[in-house]
């Protein structure tokens with residue numbers, strides 16, 4: 001496994017002192033990054049946070065693989081019902097290991113497709129159901145809390161859809177639940193109806209759960225090599241505990257991002273993969289970085305309103321959509337390119353020439369070379385325009401590198417949280433909207449929020 005981090009274009013020597021951080025800033029604060037690693041390590045050792053342990057849970061991995069082997073061949077579709085951290089990891093893995101949906105090989109019992117029901121748009125859910133055969137679908141309902149309104153609503157529809165076609169008993173055999181062991185109504189229902197159930201540890205939050213049952217059960221069902229994913233993640237975990245920042249990519253990247261945010265006001269980070277297979281990971285990262293670091297209070301209870309807004313962009317596609325803004329709009333962004341050094345297939349452009357000037361420099365070259373040239377050209381152009389940018393380079397796009405990269409980004413997020421002095425593992429800001437929704441949908445015990453919502457509405461109408 002080989003992943004590199006190149007921060008040179010974040011430096012003032014490349015993008016000027018107004019926008020770039022200085023080498024002396026980096027060395028002056030290196031001690032803080034090391035402290036962040038130590039603090040976080042202590043919290044993990046105390047059992048407060050669990051994601052670093054996930055790649056080493058070989059007994060659990062075997063149980064996912066055994067279950068997948070026991071049902072293999074009986075379905076051509078894995079239907080994940082979940083949202084946020086309970087859905088995005090499965091998407092990142094599927095996109096990373098098989099490519100984005102439109103270009104995946106035809107699905108079959110040997111190569112089951114992944115359908116993720118996250119949003120409760122009725123048109124989307126209806127269309128998804130119409131596209132699946134209940135006799136050939138295995139449903140994975142995933143919710144740590146066991147109570148997320150979107151997941152519960154979609155699951156009640158899918159459960160009924162299965163039961164109508166297969167009968168309630170057979171339907172229950174086609175459902176696997178992933179949830180907390182001790183709490184939540186999904187656990188109660190799963191036990192009552194006899195679903196195969198896997199648990200995620202209490203100390204692993206949704207957005208850090210891709211390498212728990214949350215991501216690995218769908219991955220095992222789709223036939224991915226989850227052992228290789230975890231092998232890469234385990235190697236990255238070992239690096240992420242190192243004191244030496246040259247070896248600890250996650251801490252080094254966190255330090256650079258934190259300095260760009262706090263010293264040069266780069267309040268937006270554009271995750272800019274130049275590989276379609278990392279598009280799912282970019283969306284997974286958006287949640288990880290936003291929900292973990294966007295906080296009102298620091299650990300001491302001071303009001304801080306910190307965070308760096310993550311944006312997902314795809315190269316080269318977004319050169320023709322976003323780069324005008326990135327080059328000439330507000331200089332408030334740090335760009336992080338994600339590249340792959342050795343694509344599986346370089347994509348040779350046929351040698352035949354056309355006799356036309358705008359075309360004849362390309363024959364005989366490769367798409368990989370063009371993609372690489374475009375990425376380096378964009379980085380150089382941004383640098384000239386004093387727009388700070390850095391690059392992660394994965395040697396290859398395979399299970400080991402993907403597992404390592406996901407783990408790297410999780411560690412980077414945890415360390416950035418330590419540097420910011422905030423709790424990267426809670427999400428109090430999403431609660432109020434959820435409670436208003438419960439009140440609007442008539443859930444018991446949320447009357448107070450119904451009254452608050454009505455008062456807000458009244459205020460709006462009187463304006």
Ligand code: PA5
Pocket residue numbers: 083084085086142143144145146147148151205206207208291427
């Ligand atoms: O990261 C998180 O904790 C959240 O984004 C959750 O994953 C999301 O809200 C879904 O929660 P649950 O798994 O309980 O349905």
